[in-house]
Amino acid sequence: MENKNLVKCKACDADIAKSAKKCPHCGEDQRNFFMRYKVLSIIIILIVLAGIGSALNNENDKITTTNFTRQDTANTKTSTSTLSGKDF
Ligand SMILES: [Zn+2]
Numbered sequence: 001m002e003n004k005n006l007v008k009c010k011a012c013d014a015d016i017a018k019s020a021k022k023c024p025h026c027g028e029d030q031r032n033f034f035m036r037y038k039v040l041s042i043i044i045i046l047i048v049l050a051g052i053g054s055a056l057n058n059e060n061d062k063i064t065t066t067n068f069t070r071q072d073t074a075n076t077k078t079s080t081s082t083l084s085g086k087d088f
Contacts, residue, residue, distance in 0.1 A: 006015045011028035021031055034041045
């Protein structure tokens with residue numbers, strides 16, 4: 001005979017109330033990650049979405065800033081060789 005209001009503890013396999021957040025036997029948290037870290041999960045999702053959004057924006061910027069990027073690369077090469085000449 002199974003009681004529907006009881007669940008097995010993930011850690012010690014004891015019967016505990018379904019509504020219990022912690023196992024009374026071993027103290028194991030019975031909630032899943034998203035329930036335990038609700039705020040943290042939302043923040044992570046927002047960061048991921050922001051990352052995807054900026055990645056898409058960068059993709060569009062590449063087309064317009066190609067000329068600037070080429071000039072920057074040339075400048076970086078000259079300044080790097082000057083620096084290494086001083087150091088060694
Ligand atoms: Zn337990």
